[in-house]
Amino acid sequence: MRVAFVTAGDPGRRTGGYLYNARVLCGLRDRGHEVTEVVASGAGPEDQEAAARGPGPLAEPGAFDVVVVDALARIACSPHLDRWRAAVPVVALVHELPAVADPGAGATGREPGYEEPLLRSERLVAVSRDGASILRDRGAPPRRIRVISPGFDRLLRHEPAASEDPAKVQALCVAQWIPRKGIRELAEAWTSRERPGAALTLAGETGADPAYTASVRATLAAGSGSVNVAGAVDDAVLSGLYQSSDLFVLSSRYEGYGMVFAEALAHGLPVIACSTGPVPELVGREAGLLVPPEDPEALSGALDRLLGDPDLRRRLSEAACRRARDLPRWQDTVDGFEKVLKEASLTRTRHREVRP
Numbered sequence: 001m002r003v004a005f006v007t008a009g010d011p012g013r014r015t016g017g018y019l020y021n022a023r024v025l026c027g028l029r030d031r032g033h034e035v036t037e038v039v040a041s042g043a044g045p046e047d048q049e050a051a052a053r054g055p056g057p058l059a060e061p062g063a064f065d066v067v068v069v070d071a072l073a074r075i076a077c078s079p080h081l082d083r084w085r086a087a088v089p090v091v092a093l094v095h096e097l098p099a100v101a102d103p104g105a106g107a108t109g110r111e112p113g114y115e116e117p118l119l120r121s122e123r124l125v126a127v128s129r130d131g132a133s134i135l136r137d138r139g140a141p142p143r144r145i146r147v148i149s150p151g152f153d154r155l156l157r158h159e160p161a162a163s164e165d166p167a168k169v170q171a172l173c174v175a176q177w178i179p180r181k182g183i184r185e186l187a188e189a190w191t192s193r194e195r196p197g198a199a200l201t202l203a204g205e206t207g208a209d210p211a212y213t214a215s216v217r218a219t220l221a222a223g224s225g226s227v228n229v230a231g232a233v234d235d236a237v238l239s240g241l242y243q244s245s246d247l248f249v250l251s252s253r254y255e256g257y258g259m260v261f262a263e264a265l266a267h268g269l270p271v272i273a274c275s276t277g278p279v280p281e282l283v284g285r286e287a288g289l290l291v292p293p294e295d296p297e298a299l300s301g302a303l304d305r306l307l308g309d310p311d312l313r314r315r316l317s318e319a320a321c322r323r324a325r326d327l328p329r330w331q332d333t334v335d336g337f338e339k340v341l342k343e344a345s346l347t348r349t350r351h352r353e354v355r356p
Contacts, residue, residue, distance in 0.1 A: 001341060003028065003035045004064040006057055008073035009043030014232060015176055015205065016259045017072060017095040020127065020150050020333075027334030028341075036064070040076035048075035056080035062087040066341045069121070071095065074114040081117035089344040092121040096256030100134055102180050122344040125337070127257040128278035146340050151330030152262035155239040168226075169198045169307050172245035172269070174238065174260040175252065176205040177213050182251030182274065182293065184216050189251070189299035191223020198307045199226040200249075203233050203241055242267040246313060247306050249273075253293035258282055266324040270316030272302045282327075286319035 005025060011018055028035050038058060041051035051057070052075055061067055061084040069077050071094040084090055099111040118124070119140045125148050126132040132145050171190075175181040183202070190200050206213050206229065220227055230241070242248075248264035249272040255261075261282050264271055271288030273279050280290055289306060291298040306313055 001033045001066065001345065002064045003033055003341060004038055004058060004061070004067045005035055005070070006038045006040055006067065006073050006077060007070040008040050008048060008076055011037060011039065013205070016150070016257070017070070019154070019259065020095065021070065021093075023151070023154065023330050024334060024337050027330065028338060031334070031338065033338075033341075040073045043072060045075055048073065051076040052079050056083075058084060064088055065345050066091060068093055068341070069118065071097065071118055074098075074118055078114045078117045082120070085120065085122075089122040089347065091123045091125060091340060091344050092118040093125045094118070094131060094135060094256075095127055096131065096254070097134060097138070101254045101256065122347050123340050125340055129281065130278035131256055146336065146343075148333055148336035148340065149328050150257055150259045150262065151333050152259070152266040152324060152327050153329045155235055155242065155263060169247070169313075170245045171198065171200045171247050171249055171303070171307070172203065172241055172264075173200065173249050174203045174241075174263075175250050176208050177216055178209050179212055180253050182253055184212070184219055185294060185296045185299060186249060186251045187216050187219040187223070187227070188296040189303060190227060191220060191225045192296065192300050193224065195225045195303075195307060199228065201228045201230055201241060201245070203230040203238060205232045242269065245269055247272065249299075249303065251291070251293065251299050252276075252279075255279055262324070262327050265320040265327065268317045268321045268324075270306060270313050270320060272299070272306060284319065284323045287316055287323045288320075289316075 007021060011021065025035050025037060040057040041047045057076065058067065066089050067084055068091045069081065071092060081090060097115060115138060119138060122144065124135055124140050124145045126135055126145060127149050129147055132147050135145050136142055173186060175183060177183045242263060248269040250260060251274055253274060254277050258279055261271060261273060261279065265283070265287060271283050273283055273288055273290055274293040275290035276293050289302040291302050
């Protein structure tokens with residue numbers, strides 16, 4: 001099958017959506033499909049709006065059997081989607097709708113016009129049942145929606161390295177530093193009091209929003225507590241961080257799915273997270289402590305409970321391991337995506353066969 005996969009921004013970034021895309025594309029190619037990745041423009045609204053005024057990123061959509069459009073590229077692609085659909089089946093991959101994930105972002109006032117062409121696609125892939133519910137609420141026909149969640153088994157397992165201080169309780173957060181990930185709230189919660197015998201590591205991109213990064217660093221500098229800013233790390237380092245940690249914490253106010261939560265569960269880590277979006281279903285209340293979003297005091301209280309109670313950490317860790325056994329693996333993700341591509345292609349073939 002010849003597949004065009006259209007996205008925006010830097011596909012090499014190590015954030016959840018791009019990692020999902022890379023795993024799916026690699027899996028499809030391994031199965032013999034001819035997949036062409038097309039970067040429509042930069043990820044920002046201004047870059048995409050400039051690209052949208054051009055001829056579009058696909059000169060000949062009919063050269064493919066299926067076109068997949070990452071909703072991240074919705075602005076650059078929206079003027080062209082109906083024309084593409086006239087030539088080839090289109091599958092929309094919706095990690096999250098920006099109007100839901102980040103309602104304060106720049107282009108959201110015009111989001112309905114960008115979303116509507118996506119909703120007319122032959123198939124819409126959501127990465128969680130919560131995401132599928134949002135698509136239905138936006139008017140997408142339920143029969144066209146499929147849920148294909150990420151896997152958790154991306155990272156190689158190995159024996160954890162010996163901790164420099166085994167007596168310390170190690171907390172880990174993995175996220176890029178943008179407002180909806182709640183990094184500043186976590187910094188406020190962690191540094192609001194002394195946390196003897198505990199340390200927090202922050203892993204993930206720090207440069208996506210310089211002003212926000214500056215506010216996080218200022219919060220860390222003004223407070224107390226042991227915090228290590230690891231920044232963006234490769235898979236080997238990240239795997240080591242998961243295995244040498246005692247708990248995982250991320251106070252994101254919205255996630256399309258939350259791959260890092262699944263990876264934390266797979267490493268047996270108790271989780272502290274916000275009770276929003278798909279996170280409660282993913283984590284399960286037996287494996288984590290859930291707090292309201294944007295509430296540093298509630299987050300600090302959850303940290304107090306988990307840092308100070310080794311028996312609670314043990315019980316939640318055991319539940320995390322049980323929960324991980326029910327989560328999809330990347331093989332399942334590629335299986336599901338391949339099936340959707342075939343469905344979309346077959347649907348278009350049937351429509352052509354019944355035309356007079």
